[in-house]
Amino acid sequence: MIWGPMIAWYLFLAGASAGAFLTAAFVEAKYPDSNKMRIAGRIIAPVFVGIGLLMLMLDAEAGLMNPLRFFYLISNPGSVMTLGVYFICIYMPVALVVALLEILKKKVPKWLTWIGIVFAFAVAAYTGFLLGVVKTFPLWNNAILPILFVVSALSAGLAATSLVGLVTDREKFEHMWLVKKSHVILSAVELVILFTMLVIVHTGSSAGAATVDSLIAGQYALPFWAGIILLGLVAPFLIEGYPVFITKRVETSTTSLVLSVIGESGVLIGGFLLRLLVVLAALPLVFV
Amino acid sequence: MARYGMLINTKKCVGCYACRIACQMKNHLEPTEAFIRYEERETGEYPSVYSEIIPLQCQHCEDAPCAAVCPTHATYITDSGVVLVDENKCIGCKYCMAACPYGARIVREETGVVEKCRFCWEDGKPGDPPACVGTCISGARVFGDLDDPASEVSKAIAEYNAQPIAGDLTKSKIFYVR
Numbered sequence: 001m002i003w004g005p006m007i008a009w010y011l012f013l014a015g016a017s018a019g020a021f022l023t024a025a026f027v028e029a030k031y032p033d034s035n036k037m038r039i040a041g042r043i044i045a046p047v048f049v050g051i052g053l054l055m056l057m058l059d060a061e062a063g064l065m066n067p068l069r070f071f072y073l074i075s076n077p078g079s080v081m082t083l084g085v086y087f088i089c090i091y092m093p094v095a096l097v098v099a100l101l102e103i104l105k106k107k108v109p110k111w112l113t114w115i116g117i118v119f120a121f122a123v124a125a126y127t128g129f130l131l132g133v134v135k136t137f138p139l140w141n142n143a144i145l146p147i148l149f150v151v152s153a154l155s156a157g158l159a160a161t162s163l164v165g166l167v168t169d170r171e172k173f174e175h176m177w178l179v180k181k182s183h184v185i186l187s188a189v190e191l192v193i194l195f196t197m198l199v200i201v202h203t204g205s206s207a208g209a210a211t212v213d214s215l216i217a218g219q220y221a222l223p224f225w226a227g228i229i230l231l232g233l234v235a236p237f238l239i240e241g242y243p244v245f246i247t248k249r250v251e252t253s254t255t256s257l258v259l260s261v262i263g264e265s266g267v268l269i270g271g272f273l274l275r276l277l278v279v280l281a282a283l284p285l286v287f288v
Numbered sequence: 289m290a291r292y293g294m295l296i297n298t299k300k301c302v303g304c305y306a307c308r309i310a311c312q313m314k315n316h317l318e319p320t321e322a323f324i325r326y327e328e329r330e331t332g333e334y335p336s337v338y339s340e341i342i343p344l345q346c347q348h349c350e351d352a353p354c355a356a357v358c359p360t361h362a363t364y365i366t367d368s369g370v371v372l373v374d375e376n377k378c379i380g381c382k383y384c385m386a387a388c389p390y391g392a393r394i395v396r397e398e399t400g401v402v403e404k405c406r407f408c409w410e411d412g413k414p415g416d417p418p419a420c421v422g423t424c425i426s427g428a429r430v431f432g433d434l435d436d437p438a439s440e441v442s443k444a445i446a447e448y449n450a451q452p453i454a455g456d457l458t459k460s461k462i463f464y465v466r
Contacts, residue, residue, distance in 0.1 A: 002385045056381075061400025063379030072360035072377050081359035081383050134386045135353065287389050287454035288327045288342055 001280060006059040008276035011127045012156065013052030014088075015149060016271065018120035019157015021045035021095055025113050027161075027179065034172045037179075040164035041157070042102045045116075046095040048160070049088070049123070080133050084126040091119035124153035131278065138208030139282040144197040151193060152271050155186040159236075159267035166260055174250045184244055187237040187267070194233075194274075211283045220281050223273050232270010239263035291369045292407055292414050293434040293461035294421070295444045296343055300428035300465075303328070303341040307420035307429065311345075314408055314419035321394055323405040324420060340466065345420075346371060346392040346405035347453065347460030354384035354393065369434075369461060370409055375401045389457060407431070434461060 024041025027034055063069050073085045094116045101108045128146025135141050162183065165173040173179075202212040215224045239259045243251050251260075308324040315323065327342040348371045355363045355371060362377035363384055380400040385393045393404045408415025414431075415422075421429040432441035441463075444450065450463035 002382050060379045060381045061395070062375075062402075063381070063400075065400060066376075066379075069360065069377060069379045072362070073379070075361045076359050079357045079359040079383070081357065081381065085359065130383075131386075133357070136386060136389050284391065285389065287457060288344065 003059070003279050005276060005279075006055045008272065008279045010052040010055045010059075011130075011149070011275040011279070012272045013048045013055070014127050015124050015153030015275075016156035016160055016268070017045045017048035017052065017095070018091070018124035019154045020048065020161050021091075021098075021116055021120040021157070022154060023158045023161040023179070025117050026182075027176070028113070030178055031172070031176055034165070034169065034176065036169040037161055037165040037173065037176070039102050040168070041161040042095075042099050042108075044157070044160050044164070045120075046092065046099050049092055049095065053088070053092075080126060080130045084123070084130060087119055087122040087126055091116065091123050094119060121150070124150045127153070136284045137211075137282040138201050138205050138285065139211045139278060142197060142201060142204075144193060144200065145278070148190065148193045148197055148274075151186055151190045152274055155183065155190060155267055156271035158183050158186065159264040159271070163261065163264040163268075166257065166264065170257065174252070177244065180240055180244045183267075184237060184241040187233050187240070191229075191233045191237070194228075205285060207283045207285045211281055214281050214283070215277060220277050224277060227273040228270045228277065231266040232273065236263040236267045236270075289367050289435075290433040291435040291461070292432070293348065293369070293441060293463065294407075294418075295430040295441050295448070295450050295463045295465065297428045297430075297444075297448065297450075297465040298340055298342055300426045301341050301343065302426055302428075304425060306423050306425060307343060310419040310423035311405070314415075315403075315406075318397055321396065323392070323394070323403070325391065342453070342464070342466070343420075344390055344392060344453070345462070346388075347390055347458065347462045348405075348407065349458035349460045351458045353387040353389065353458060357383045357387045359383065366409075368414075370407050370414055371404075372406050372409055373401070373403055375399065375403070378402055389454060390460075 020041045027037045076082045128149030131140035201208040324345045331340045360377045378401040408418040417431045421431040430441045430444045432439035448465040450465045452460040
């Protein structure tokens with residue numbers, strides 16, 4: 001095990017930040033009068049990625065002790081980590097300025113939002129590629145992981161923003177059918193992608209098989225099934241999917257509020273656990 | 289320009305671990321830190337069973353995955369093919385450790401810098417010979433210039449048909465007799 005919980009937190013927070021920024025942009029375009037959701041997304045974006053970057057620096061001890069060394073991070077464009085630094089160097093200031101404009105009640109220019117959208121996707125995707133290009137670990141070294149991370153990032157950002165919308169402006173939130181529908185669909189898609197990845201990793205190599213076994217039936221089985229699958233994917237899918245696709249009516253009851261809070265929190269917990277287990281459970285190929 | 293490499297003859301290795309100790313002394317490592325590790329396993333089939341000990345360290349790959357992923361260029365390859373870490377550039381992100389297929393890198397407790405075997409590199413050249421080679425009691429290790437067909441290491445590689453530990457995976461420059 002090379003990386004631990006700190007890196008998992010970073011991968012989660014960077015992804016959720018990008019997801020929150022994209023959610024805010026989506027809400028602004030489709031529901032221009034839903035101020036609170038939009039503001040929430042725009043503030044969550046820089047805060048989450050900021051905390052994540054702090055985690056990164058705490059984990060990189062040699063850099064922490066000599067902070068000037070972090071400037072060398074831009075020197076190898078062939079490294080996905082350096083590419084990520086480029087993306088964050090653009091995304092972070094954009095997210096900050098957007099949040100600041102929002103706080104100052106000024107209008108955010110469209111072009112700035114678009115730059116933010118492009119680089120939010122780049123940041124969410126790079127967290128997957130960062131692990132994806134590492135050939136030593138079959139759980140990371142596959143083309144599905146970056147896609148899984150992007151979908152999970154969108155879902156987590158949507159959940160974090162929705163949680164604020166749900167508590168502060170429930171009336172409007174319950175009418176945002178597009179947001180709710182996207183959320184349900186994301187959960188279903190993520191479940192399929194995760195399943196696909198595990199099947200392929202299991203088939204590819206003995207190290208991959210051992211990794212997947214440790215997730216589904218070994219030492220990580222409890223957080224995997226209870227945390228990622230049940231709490232993070234199935235429960236949110238059912239909780240949000242039932243009113244959106246079955247009853248098709250606007251919920252007002254307290255029970256549904258509590259359920260929704262559980263669903264959204266579940267997505268966040270599941271999103272973090274996904275990163276944590278992907279980081280912790282990966283076993284290396286043995287070449288000797 | 290020389291191209292440095294090593295031969296490790298596991299058939300001569302007795303598993304005394306002297307190479308690791310010599311390396312630790314030479315490189316001022318803590319007792320818990322080591323640039324050399326060992327894979328031990330049984331080979332063959334009953335009744336012809338052998339215990340094989342494979343000393344592993346940085347393979348000084350020409351296609352070094354560690355150098356490719358290093359975001360700060362702290363890991364670099366010298367003109368003579370030795371993979372080195374500039375400890376003044378390393379931030380300790382550990383990306384190189386993830387990328388190394390041989391598990392050859394460690395985080396130094398004191399500095400947080402990731403380090404590894406450097407063929408006892410000092411003053412612009414490798415050790416003559418590196419500590420592990422000089423201390424080996426059974427002559428299982430040979431070091432030298434791979435580009436010089438007359439060098440001891442080149443001759444030994446040819447004689448034993450020694451091979452890199454993982455084929456042409458990373459064009460590594462430590463050759464094993466197994």
